[in-house]
Amino acid sequence: MLIMSPNYFPLQPSLWAATAVAPPPSTSLNERLKADVVIIGAGYCGLSTALHLAEQGVNVVVLEAEEVGFGGSGRNGGQVIPGLKFDPSELLKQFGEKRGQELVDFAGSTADAVFDLIDRHGLDVPHVRKGWIQGAHTTDALKLAERRAKDWAAQGVATRLLDRDETARLLGTSKYYGSWVDPRAGGVQPLSYARELARAAIGAGVRLFTRSRVTGLERVGQGWRAAVGAAGQVDAERVVICTNGYSDDLWPDLRKSIINANSFQVATAPLPESVRSSILPEGHVSSDARNLLLYYRIDHTGRLLMGGRGTFQEPDPTRVDHWSHLEAAVAKLFPQTAGIPFEYRWCGHVAVTRDYLPHLHEPAPGVLIDIGCQGRGVGLQTRMGQAMARYLVTGDRDALPVVPSGIHTFPLYGLRRLYISAVIGWYRLTDGGV
Incomplete structure (x- = not known):
């Protein structure tokens, strides 16, 4: 037994x-x-x-x-992003033409599976499907964004590359050199x-x-x-x-x-409209290309949510400082949120093989x-x-x-x-x- x-x-x-x-x-x-x-x-x-x-x-x-x-x-974080850590060309190289393409097709269909179920069963789930933006925080990350956009475009996905100005407009921050957009992605109340x-x-x-x-x-x-x-x-x-x-x-x-890594998250109070309209104004979800990535979105109640890695130990809910790195990231990326309090802090486990x-x-x-x-x-x-x-x-x-x-x-x-x-x-x- x-x-x-x-x-x-x-x-x-x-x-x-x-x-x-x-x-x-x-x-x-x-x-x-x-x-x-x-x-x-x-x-x-x-x-x-x-x-x-x-x-x-x-x-x-x-x-x-x-x-x-x-x-x-x-x-x-409620982000519904198709694909895996590895891009299509990497999977094809690792698994071969037939098996690799089957895995690419599977990975590319994961967001469809969620939104199709919500529609087919009429699930009462707040959701949005406006795409995912991956910001490039360095010039090397920008090259990675260009490669990924081309890789998925070769699979028939209508990806877009964004320059620095367009990235700043769609994200609400000027901290990125550029980005790429995957239109298949979205967000749900998880x-x-x-x-x-x-x-x-x-x-x-x-x-x-x-x-x-x-x-x-x-x-x-x-x-x-x-x-x-x-x-x-x-x-x-x-x-x-x-x-x-x-x-x-x-x-x-x-x-x-x-490795059951921790993923920490914080959420602000509902943003006033003057701030809300400046952050992810077209409803995208986003995460960047860092090894310790930051991911963020606006939820259906108008709050800004920020997530990322933190201590490997189980966090103490009474220790606000366990989430302070994310609150600092919000302040640096989105200075327009100054003075808006954080109302929620939580953590979940991610299974990494x-x-x-x-x-x-x-x-x-x-x-x-x-x-x-x-x-x-x-x-x-x-x-x-x-x-x-x-x-x-x-x-x-x-x-x-x-x-x-x-x-x-x-x-x-x-x-x-x-x-x-x-x-x-x-x-x-x-x-x-x-």
Whole structure:
């Protein structure tokens, strides 16, 4: 039997929790059930997989240790950006013409997956789709922007290169040398999106249980048994694990195969119109090309949100200084916000793999694991759920964007805080100031 150790993460008061739609009704599991598939984790990937399985007549149970969207799905910046860390030409070089192009096509469709679901199911999710601007903070970053724009243009995307003046107009800051625009991207209220995905899944027949931490997985006959506390139990033919940056010891070494980096965020009070009209005036979302990138947008309530990396340790919600680097970035990028207070500060975990690519694992018959959102989880994990559902129904491995691989841990995992802190320190030096 595989035992899951307790692993709780405090939830800071967030903008998303304050403005999200109500969660769908749910209860804890205190009975014995049978299903075709049991899914562990009610984030984007788990819920998308469940929804697309149920729509094909599969009997699905979802078990969530906390609440819907408790992990990264309810704590991210809400930016829906297609693509991966690597550009199309890099993926084609790494994986070859056929497999590489399939991965490029998959990565390019991730934003479509989100906005198509919102439209198809009429999800009550504040959203905008005006494109993503990646600002270039150095001349080298400007060359990177030019390359990326050309790379995606070769794939048929209507990218645009912006000079310094146009970048300043569309972002509201003069700190960048130029930028490029990907028109496929947009933004959502991320917790509302998770909750509405859950509502759609339940409507399709999925049985969803929250506050139902899986305390063990056991092979029983040709299937699996997921134990929940003293009385809960689900027997299923297949198990799908979608815990990403909040993975623990449910499956051996899974937690050690990622760095669950912190992504810090702050949000201002609603901006007065005189300021609001000067920052991202056409509704774009943005992140820049730094190694320790800054990402920002205006949400549906008119607040400016700024996100980025911070301490590797779990932040203390009572320590405002843990978010001071982001507040300083807002002041430098957008001096027009002077005097506007910050009302929300929160943090979520990002699952980063060793090769910066999403990973799938099949470590035992009937077990499928998804891990590695790389900071683009809204679109990536929604689309991954669609692909996983198709694979589970058809058995066709070509439905998967990446070939399932073995679980490989980070070297010297126990020292990860030290070496990641050293890397972050180096990036701060080499990225330059805002």
